[in-house]
Amino acid sequence: MTVVEFGKALQVAQTPIPGMIVLELPVHGDARGWFKENWQREKMTALGLPDFGPVQNNISFNDAVGTTRGIHAEPWDKWVSVATGRIFGAWVDLREGPSFGTVFTTELDPSRAIFVPRGVGNSYQTLAPDTAYTYLVNDHWSPEASYSFLNLADETADISWPIPLADVEISEKDKKHPRLADVTPIAPRKTLVVGANGQLGRALRAELGDAAHLEYATRADLDLADPDLSTARRWRDYGTIINAGAYTAVDLAETAEGRRDAWIANAEGPARLARIAAENGITLVHVSSDYVFDGTADRPYREDDALAPLGVYGQSKAAGDVAVATAPRHYILRTSWVIGEGRNFVRTMASLAERGVDPAVVSDQVGRLTFASEIARATVHLLSSGAPYGTYNVTNSGDPMSWADVARTVFRIVGHDPARVSAVSTADYFAGASAPVAPRPAYSVLDTTRLEQTGFVPREAAAMLKDYLVS
Structure with a gap:
């Protein structure tokens, strides 16, 4: 069962990764359930969120606790939130520049979301069953786009996963991704x-x-x-x-x-x-x-x-x-x-x-x-x-x-x-x-x-x- 914190005010918090912002979302609920404005352009841009122009909405459903998705950096921005369930999220800056390799982790539930800039590696581990992880992106997938990946177990990033990686479901492809020293950084636009x-x-x-x-x-x-x-x-x-x-x-x-x-x-x-x-x-x-x-x-x-x-x-x-x-x-x-x-x-x-x-x-x-x-x-x-x-x-x-x-x-x-x-x-x-x-x-x-x-x-x-x- 998803536990949602009601009554928060809409507010933002910066992270160590430049341009990545955490938002606390107001969630309104009663005995019937709850409601939230998951993306509200006018209010959120007024607080400093980039007006990033999403063009596509994706949902990843995970039925088991511990499902772990790899660290993928794409050449587009993401607005990440949880529709139901709870996740431990880990983000690693894979962009060219002085912040390359910077790590940020936090938990997301329906009352907390995060803006992930282009080139920042995105990954998560589910902490509740039947978790629906959603993200708005401001570009359509293209085979011509350049991506970067980081191994979930990279020693330099040293992510403290709540559930050990040896005990969770990970795709074979994610297991083979490179360590940080071998990552190809995402170039600026x-x-x-x-x-x-x-x-x-x-x-x-x-x-x-x-x-x-x-x-x-x-x-x-x-x-x-x-x-x-x-x-x-x-x-x-x-x-x-x-x-x-x-x-x-x-x-x-x-x-x-x-x-x-x-x-x-x-x-x-x-x-x-x-x-x-x-x-x-x-x-x-x-x-x-x-x-x-x-x-x-x-x-x-x-x-x-x-x-x-x-x-x-x-x-x-x-x-x-x-x-x-x-x-x-x-x-x-x-x-x-x-x-x-x-x-x-x-x-x-x-x-x-x-x-x-x-x-x-x-x-x-x-x-x-x-x-x-x-x-x-x-x-x-x-x-x-x-x-x-x-x-x-x-x-x-x-x-x-x-x-x-x-x-x-x-x-x-x-x-x-x-x-x-x-x-x-x-x-x-x-x-x-x-x-x-x-x-x-x-x-x-x-x-x-x-x-x-x-x-x-x-x-x-x-x-x-x-x-x-x-x-």
Whole structure:
């Protein structure tokens, strides 16, 4: 007979295994029996349980006391509870990292449940007859999934089983599982960087490195326009997608062909990624632009300011932002005047200075430089710090500058007279242009307060500009 403790308050307790949480469940009963809310998303996530998105409910029935199930670590999260009966549970962290091999044991009955993160080995021994062990999981079984196993009798884990293993029913397969020293750890969920060959993609590789769980994809590797994108990968193996790719030819976007390409890359592609992220519990990082605003503000733009793009490029980027925001776990990094490796405004001005060319540069567009390495650093910060999901403005710090101001600063840093740079209005600069010209926001200064409140300190643009040019 199952003995259930009635009257508990819903509460959580941490365990020595990172991310594994024990929950005490309220059980209501009388002479007729009992009732409990075995899984209640709103209440439990409010207490800190991950919103892990279960897709399947499994039940293991065990009719005899002492039935013992092996230590299995799967690449998905589990919500484990007991419907009837009682078990002694043992969990061993089999994930790569410093907590590998950490052990936690406790008893579960209908009034206690546990959240078991992906890669933590799960096992139990029944302490009452007719025990029904239940678990919600957030992935479907797949032969392509990677598993790890640990022997129930492993000396390092040293689990104190209530009933000696020699006296209980264990499958032959579980008896043959390896000791801890021979276990293959479960790798972290993968991180995919899309647009790996661009200036931001290269900065992300420099920041993230080349660990086994990191993937860098070019358009040739992963085409966001592919209607079969949802089956292009086993997406449940991914924890993060960073979309560093975009169509950035703002003037060409005003042409018929460019308009189509801009919308495919900046709106349709991110929308497909958002759908994949939502369906697979993936965190989606997407890089946006100051061009989603019309540049008429009299103060730095905040994340919640209304979108008002002027041209096709800005309109396609704004549409991408709206699409990405439908993914429950998303970071939209809105940035401006990006400078990275390869051809860019700063490199062009330095080249003109060295070649003796005196340029006329637009002076009525004002903003802040943002170095690609700073976007990469902010990306890692947001992901690693657990910052609230949403939109963040990401630029370097410092006084706003016009493009002419930036050009003069470049000339000075590389040892040339900044007075060689003359100022020109946007209208005069593009007067007589034969090809379509995209409208540009005159004011592109972004307020980074929200990002700074997460603990990120933007680096000063002028200092980074000097380092960029003299390194």
